[in-house]
Amino acid sequence: MVSERHTILVANRGEIAMRIMRACCELGHDFVCLYTDVDEFSGHVALARELGGDRCVYRVSSYLDANEIFSVADQARATAVHPGYGFFAEDYRFARRVVRRDRAMCFIGPSWWIIRDLGDKINTKRIARTLGVPTIPGSDRPIYDEMEAESIAGNLFEFQKSQGIRGGMVLVKASAGGGGMGIEEVQDPDQFRSVFRRVRNYAKRNFNDEGVLIEQRVFDFNHLEVQIVSERGGQRHVHFGTRNCSVQSSGKQKRIEVAPGFAPAEIPYAFDAERVLEEITHHSLAMAGEVGYDNVGTWEWIVTPRGEPFLMEVNTRIQVENGVSAAIARIDGQDPVNIISEQIRLALGDPMGYGQSDVWLCGVGIEYRLVAEDPEKEFAPCGGQVSRFSWQDAPWLEVHTQVPREQAYEIPMEYDPNLALAIVWGESLEQARERGNLFLDSLVLEGKASGGGFHSNVAFLRERTQGLLEF
Numbered sequence: 001m002v003s004e005r006h007t008i009l010v011a012n013r014g015e016i017a018m019r020i021m022r023a024c025c026e027l028g029h030d031f032v033c034l035y036t037d038v039d040e041f042s043g044h045v046a047l048a049r050e051l052g053g054d055r056c057v058y059r060v061s062s063y064l065d066a067n068e069i070f071s072v073a074d075q076a077r078a079t080a081v082h083p084g085y086g087f088f089a090e091d092y093r094f095a096r097r098v099v100r101r102d103r104a105m106c107f108i109g110p111s112w113w114i115i116r117d118l119g120d121k122i123n124t125k126r127i128a129r130t131l132g133v134p135t136i137p138g139s140d141r142p143i144y145d146e147m148e149a150e151s152i153a154g155n156l157f158e159f160q161k162s163q164g165i166r167g168g169m170v171l172v173k174a175s176a177g178g179g180g181m182g183i184e185e186v187q188d189p190d191q192f193r194s195v196f197r198r199v200r201n202y203a204k205r206n207f208n209d210e211g212v213l214i215e216q217r218v219f220d221f222n223h224l225e226v227q228i229v230s231e232r233g234g235q236r237h238v239h240f241g242t243r244n245c246s247v248q249s250s251g252k253q254k255r256i257e258v259a260p261g262f263a264p265a266e267i268p269y270a271f272d273a274e275r276v277l278e279e280i281t282h283h284s285l286a287m288a289g290e291v292g293y294d295n296v297g298t299w300e301w302i303v304t305p306r307g308e309p310f311l312m313e314v315n316t317r318i319q320v321e322n323g324v325s326a327a328i329a330r331i332d333g334q335d336p337v338n339i340i341s342e343q344i345r346l347a348l349g350d351p352m353g354y355g356q357s358d359v360w361l362c363g364v365g366i367e368y369r370l371v372a373e374d375p376e377k378e379f380a381p382c383g384g385q386v387s388r389f390s391w392q393d394a395p396w397l398e399v400h401t402q403v404p405r406e407q408a409y410e411i412p413m414e415y416d417p418n419l420a421l422a423i424v425w426g427e428s429l430e431q432a433r434e435r436g437n438l439f440l441d442s443l444v445l446e447g448k449a450s451g452g453g454f455h456s457n458v459a460f461l462r463e464r465t466q467g468l469l470e471f
Contacts, residue, residue, distance in 0.1 A: 005029060006348060008108065009073045012084030013063060015400040015421060016320070017044040020082050023341040025051055032076040033057050034069070038412035043402035063087050066094055074103060080348065082108035089317040092116035108347040110230075110295040110316045117291065118314040122175065122213070128311050131290055133283040136218065136302070136310045142175040142211025146196060152214045153192045160216060163306075168217075172196055174203035175211035182206065185217060218310065221302040222246045222471060223254075224261040224277075226284040227325040228299060229342055231352040234292030237285055238354070240329040240337065241361045242277050243321060247464045249379040255457060256464055257321040257367040259328045263429040263469045270471070271307025280309050287314070296322070296343040305471060318343055320369070320421065323398065327365035327425045332358050336425075364432040366424045366468065370401075370445065372417035374455035382456070383413045384449030391422075392442035396435050398423040411447075419445070419456070429469060436465050 007030040010020045017033065021044070024031040033048035033056055040059075048057050058072045064087060073081065081098050088094040095112035098105050109115065118124050125140040137156055143149045153170050160168030167187060172195050174182030182202050186195045196212060204210045227240040242261035245254045261280075262273035284299035298315040322339040329337045331354050346352065372382040386409040391399060401420035403409045411417050424439055426432030440462045447454035 004348075006079045006106070007032060007077060008080045008082050008344070009069070009076065009078040009105075010034065010082050010084065011063065011069050012082070012087060012089075013039055013415070014042065014044055014402040014418065016084040016318075018047050018402060019323075019340050019400060020084060020344075021048060021051055023338060023344055026338070026341055027344060029080075029344070031056060032072065032078050034060050034063065034072065036060060036062065036414075038410075038414055041404070041407075041409065042412075043404055046404070066097070070097075070101070073105065078105060080106035080108055082344065083317070085317050085320060090115055090119055090315070092119060106348055108295075108344055109318075110293060110297060114291060114293060115316045118297075118316050121313055124311075124314055127290060128283075128287060131283070131286050133287060134308070134310050136215050136312065138170070138215030139213050142209070143214060144200075144210055144212070146193065149196050149212060149214055150192060153186070153196075154189065156214065156216045157189050165219075169219075171213075171215045171217050172199045173213040173215065174199055174207060174209075175213045176203060176207035176209040218302055218304055220305050222261075223248070224280060224301045224303055224309070225319075225321070226281050226299040226301070227322065227329075227339070228284055228288050228293065228297050229339065229346070229352075230288055230293040230295060230297070232294050232346055232349050234289075234294040236352050236355070237288040237293065238352070238356045238359055239281050239285060240325045240339065240359065242281065243325055243365075244469055245321065247468070249373070249375070249457075251379060253379070254321065255369050255371070256461060256468065257324045258429075258432075258468050259324045259365045260361065261469075263364065266429045267469055269307070270305065273307070276303055276307050276309055280311075283309075283311065295347055296339060321367055323400065323421060323423045324365040324367035327367075327398070327423050328361050328363055330360040330362055333360055363425055363427050364429045366426075366432050366436045366465075368422040368424075368436070368440070368461050369418060369457075370420040370422060370443075370461075371457045372411050372419055372447070372455065373457050375457050375460040379457070381413065381417045382449055382454060383411055383417070383451070384447050384454055385410050386419065386445070386447040386454075388444050388446040389419070390444045391439060394435070394439070396425045397439055433465055433468060437462065440465070 009032040035045045083089040092112045092115040095107045098107040169187045200210045223245045230237045243259040244261040245257045247256035264273040300312045326339045373379045424436045
């Protein structure tokens with residue numbers, strides 16, 4: 001551990017703020033906690049007072065007001081900032097400001113220029129292709145010329161036809177877009193030109209950039225991830241295995257994650273699943289080394305039904321699902337690793353102290369995201385109050401939640417209505433699924449909503465548990 005004691009400002013809320021605060025205490029650091037009016041009774045505020053007293057709790061008007069966050073940092077004499085996930089976690093300008101301001105602090109995450117370079121999906125694709133890392137077929141730069149765009153689309157349709165794909169499709173995307181905006185699908189090559197013009201005009205109006213990307217549309221894929229941890233300086237990199245995030249809501253929001261990403265010892269696949277896991281891990285580590293990655297990050301992949309992996313993007317932050325990878329990872333056979341603690345320790349300059357050969361991957365982990373939503377109505381968020389929330393504790397179970405177990409909790413609709421993360425571990429996939437069902441069956445989650453009945457996704461999670469990791 002580094003000898004210097006830090007005061008770490010936790011620039012986030014809910015369960016991730018709670019896990020960061022506990023990690024700070026474990027490592028011997030102080031912390032500062034933020035909350036807004038609607039989060040006054042959140043568990044992360046109660047835990048902050050329990051661990052650090054009133055002196056470490058600060059009310060702010062918004063978690064997205066950088067000036068206010070830096071004002072709190074100066075009042076508290078914070079020496080580091082942990083952004084958690086969401087909010088400022090992948091904002092390279094914020095990260096740069098943290099380390100370059102007059103009273104500079106440490107940013108708990110990758111260096112700002114790495115966030116900038118890998119946050120650009122086009123740049124990430126270019127880097128990947130120079131290393132021979134497979135990416136989704138299509139353009140790796142914005143296309144402005146209509147004839148060039150048609151040529152790329154034509155090649156993609158031919159490629160899909162050669163692969164035996166019936167009803168091939170390409171995606172036309174505004175290169176400067178985000179959040180699903182400015183994307184159209186084209187199944188008929190004769191319609192491509194009109195769609196290209198429409199997306200290009202949309203991009204110009206909304207983003208002041210006519211650039212368009214053309215990519216192959218991949219169907220029926222599994223969404224896999226590789227958890228990478230790197231030392232400050234970018235010289236040493238290890239992975240903590242893979243995870244499968246294919247169980248998602250209709251809005252493509254993850255709901256169940258499983259580590260490792262496939263279970264070839266228990267499930268027959270139509271391809272060499274072990275080889276795919278090894279391949280995506282190898283490619284992810286190669287890219288981390290090439291860019292000098294220097295903290296925690298996730299390489300996100302899609303795998304086709306034929307076992308073909310394609311890199312989608314790199315997430316330069318801790319992810320919600322870090323805990324399910326931690327559940328299966330051991331260093332020198334010790335207790336499961338705490339990836340958040342590793343993130344903090346390494347960001348503050350501590351040497352890694354281990355290599356890949358010291359990392360053991362054991363068993364299977366399942367992470368459930370408990371959300372106040374109605375899966376029967378396109379996963380519509382459910383506001384209201386949680387009146388009862390409890391479960392049966394077990395040595396193989398971890399539950400992270402900001403919802404108090406002893407009192408009612410008003411769900412703040414200003415944020416995603418996430419209630420808890422539950423992480424189950426088993427020696428095998430079969431045992432992990434059995435334990436997952438035991439947890440879900442023991443769960444008591446009740447509430448009331450102003451617009452009708454209270455809804456959660458517990459039944460959806462139970463239904464999807466049985467088929468986990470089946471392609």
